[in-house]
Amino acid sequence: MMNFELSQEQEMVRKVVRKFVDEEINPYIQEWDERGHFEPSVMKRLADLDLMGVCIPEQYGGSGMDYNTLAIVCEELERGDTAFRTAVSVHTGLNSLTLLQWGNEAQKQKYLIPQAKGEKVGAFGLTEPGAGSDVASLKTTAVKDGDHYILNGQKTWISLCDHADHFLVFAYTDKDTKHKGISAFIVERTMPGFSSRGIKGKLGIRAGNTGELFFDDVKVPEENLLGKEGEGFKIAMAALDNGRFTVAAGACGQILACLEESVRYCHERETFGKEIGRHQLVKQMIANMEAGYQMSRLLVFKAGELKNQGKRNTRETSLAKWQACDFANEAANDAVQIHGAYGYSNEYPVERFLRNSKAPVIYEGTREIHTIMQADYVLGYRSDKPLSQMLPAWPYSDVKEEV
Ligand SMILES: Cc1cc2nc3c(=O)[nH]c(=O)nc-3n(C[C@H](O)[C@H](O)[C@H](O)COP(=O)(O)OP(=O)(O)OC[C@H]3O[C@@H](n4cnc5c(N)ncnc54)[C@H](O)[C@@H]3O)c2cc1C
Numbered sequence: 001m002m003n004f005e006l007s008q009e010q011e012m013v014r015k016v017v018r019k020f021v022d023e024e025i026n027p028y029i030q031e032w033d034e035r036g037h038f039e040p041s042v043m044k045r046l047a048d049l050d051l052m053g054v055c056i057p058e059q060y061g062g063s064g065m066d067y068n069t070l071a072i073v074c075e076e077l078e079r080g081d082t083a084f085r086t087a088v089s090v091h092t093g094l095n096s097l098t099l100l101q102w103g104n105e106a107q108k109q110k111y112l113i114p115q116a117k118g119e120k121v122g123a124f125g126l127t128e129p130g131a132g133s134d135v136a137s138l139k140t141t142a143v144k145d146g147d148h149y150i151l152n153g154q155k156t157w158i159s160l161c162d163h164a165d166h167f168l169v170f171a172y173t174d175k176d177t178k179h180k181g182i183s184a185f186i187v188e189r190t191m192p193g194f195s196s197r198g199i200k201g202k203l204g205i206r207a208g209n210t211g212e213l214f215f216d217d218v219k220v221p222e223e224n225l226l227g228k229e230g231e232g233f234k235i236a237m238a239a240l241d242n243g244r245f246t247v248a249a250g251a252c253g254q255i256l257a258c259l260e261e262s263v264r265y266c267h268e269r270e271t272f273g274k275e276i277g278r279h280q281l282v283k284q285m286i287a288n289m290e291a292g293y294q295m296s297r298l299l300v301f302k303a304g305e306l307k308n309q310g311k312r313n314t315r316e317t318s319l320a321k322w323q324a325c326d327f328a329n330e331a332a333n334d335a336v337q338i339h340g341a342y343g344y345s346n347e348y349p350v351e352r353f354l355r356n357s358k359a360p361v362i363y364e365g366t367r368e369i370h371t372i373m374q375a376d377y378v379l380g381y382r383s384d385k386p387l388s389q390m391l392p393a394w395p396y397s398d399v400k401e402e403v
Contacts (some may be wrong), residue, residue: 004301006072009065014072016049021080029081029207033352036200038209040163042084043091047118051088056096057396060108061116066394068304071249075297078253079260082356083208085250089364090159091115093246095122095168098239101391102184102227111166111186123164124243125155125187125213126236132157133369135170135236136179140215142171147222149173149185151193151215157363161196161211165189168239169215170232182232186224193218204355227389238387241314244321244364245307249300251324254357255293258328258335261350262286265339276338285334292327299323310393312384315377322370325360332357 006014024045032039046052054070056062070092078085099112099122114120131138140153151171158167167187174181187194198211227235266277266286276282299320306313335350336343343350361367376382 010069010072013054013065013069014076017051017073017076018079020045020049021076025080025084030346030349030352032083032207033081034206034346036202036206038083038163038207043087043118043121043163046084046088050118052091052118053096053116054092055394056092056100056112056116057392059396060100061113062096064396066304067245067307068301070246071252071300071304074246074249075253075256078250079257080253081207081352082205082250082254082360085246085253086159086205086208086359087121089243089246089250090124091122091164093243094124094239095166097242097391098124098168098184098226098235099186101238101389102231102235106223107186107226115166120165121160121163122166122168123158123160124239125158125167125169127157128154129156133366135233136182138170138172138182140169140171141175142173142183142185142220144173144222145219149220149222149225151185151187151218151220153215155213157199157210158196158213159208159210161213162198162209167213168226169213170236171215173229173232177230179233180230182236183229184226184232184235185220186226187215187218187220191218191220203358204352205359206355234387237314238389240364241317242307242391244317245300245303245313247360247364248296248303248317248320248324251321251328251357251360252293252296252300254328254353254360255289255296255324255331258331258350258353259286259289259293261348261353262289262335262338265342265348269340282338285338289327289331289334292324292331296320296324296327307391308394310390312386312390314384315373318365318370318373321364322367322374325357326367329357329361 050063053062054065054073055067058064074085096115115122128138142149142151169185169187172181173183193216195214269276303313303316303320332354336354339348339350
C-alpha cells in the first residue's frame with residue numbers, strides 16, 4: 001500500500017525531535033563543533049525521549065514504532081547536526097537492530113533491552129586500518145580457548161568509540177576461508193584488554209566521537225558470539241542495510257537544513273537591486289536542493305516500507321543511501337555558494353553542513369561501492385535472496401504472539 005502522508009504518530013515524533021533539536025542542540029552545536037566536543041548528555045536526552053530504540057519491539061525495551069518513524073527521527077536529528085544522527089545510526093541501525101535480527105534470547109535480554117531503553121550505548125566495529133570497503137582483508141582474530149574467544153587486533157574510524165558500552169566486533173575465527181571465516185562478537189568496554197582512542201583533526205562531524213579500538217587478548221565469553229561462527233560477514237552486511245537506511249534518512253535532514261538556511265539568506269541578501277533569490281542561477285541551486293530532498297525522501301520511505309514488510313531491501317537501501325548522501329553533499333556545497341563569502345566562515349552554519357556532508361558519502365559504503373552495487377543489480381551480476389534470519393515485519397504484535 002502506498003501512502004505519502006505521515007501518520008499522526010509519525011507527525012508527533014517529528015515535532016518532538018524538531019523541538020529537541022531547536023532547543024537543545026542548535027543553540028550549542030557551533031561551540032561543540034569548534035571544540036571537537038561530543039556532548040554525552042544528548043544521548044541521555046534521546047533516551048528520555050524514547051528515541052534510542054525507535055523501531056525495536058516494546059518487548060525488547062524499544063518504542064515499537066515502524067522503520068519510517070526511525071527515518072523521520074534521523075532526518076530531524078541531522079537537520080541539527082550529523083553527529084547525533086550518526087550516533088543513532090550506529091547505536092540503533094548498526095548495533096541494536098543487528099541484535100534483534102541475529103541475537104539469541106539471552107543476548108537480547110542482556111544487551112538489546114538496555115540498549116533500546118538507552119541505558120547502554122552500542123557501537124559497531126568493522127573497519128580496520130587496512131580494511132574499509134574490502135571487509136575480508138580485516139586482520140583482527142578471535143581464537144577459541146575453552147569457553148572463551150581471545151580477541152586481538154585493532155579497529156579504526158569507529159563512531160562512539162569512547163562512549164559506547166557495547167561493541168559489535170568482527171574478527172576472523174578461520175583465516176583460511178576468507179570472508180566465510182569472519183565471526184561477530186559482542187564486546188563490552190569493561191572487558192580487560194579493551195581500549196579506545198579518539199581521532200583528532202577530522203574534517204567534519206567534529207561534535208561526534210570517532211576513533212580507534214584496541215583488543216589486546218580480550219577474553220570474550222562464547223555466549224557473546226552473535227549468530228554462528230563464520231556468519232560474521234553476512235551479519236555485517238545485514239547490519240549495513242539498517243545503518244545505511246538511517247544515513248540516507250539523515251541526509252534528507254541535511255538537505256532540509258541547507259534549504260532552510262539558503263531560503264532565509266536568499267530573502268535577506270540583495271545584489272543588483274533585488275533579493276538574490278530573484279536571480280535565476282540562485283533559483284537553480286534552490287530548485288536542485290528541493291528536488292534532491294523530495295527524491296531522497298521517496299527512496300528512503302520506499303526502503304522503509306520494505307523493511308516494515310520484513311522483506312530484503314539491500315538494493316533499495318543502497319540506492320537511497322547513495323543518492324541521498326550525494327544530494328546532501330551537493331546541497332551543502334550550493335548552500336555555501338548561495339551565502340557567498342559569508343558561507344565560507346562559521347558566521348553561518350552552512351560551512352559546518354558542507355564539512356559534515358562528506359563523511360556520509362564515505363561511510364557505510366562509499367559512493368563508488370554503491371554505484372557498483374546498483375550497476376551489478378541492473379546487469380544481473382548481483383541478486384538478493386531472503387536471509388536465513390530476517391527482521392520481524394512491522395507491526396510487531398505478530399512477534400509478541402510467537403514469543
Ligand atoms: C566519520 C566516520 C565515521 C565512521 N564510523 C564507522 C563505524 O562506526 N564503524 C565502522 O566499522 N566504520 C566506520 N567508518 C569507516 C567507514 O565505514 C570506511 O571509511 C568506509 O567503509 C571506507 O573505507 P576506507 O576509508 O578504508 O576507504 P577504502 O576502502 O580504502 O577506499 C578508498 C577509495 O577507493 C575507492 N574504492 C575502494 N574499493 C573500490 C572498488 N572496488 N571500486 C571502485 N572504487 C573503490 C573508495 O570508494 C574510496 O574512494 C567511519 C568513517 C568515518 C569517516
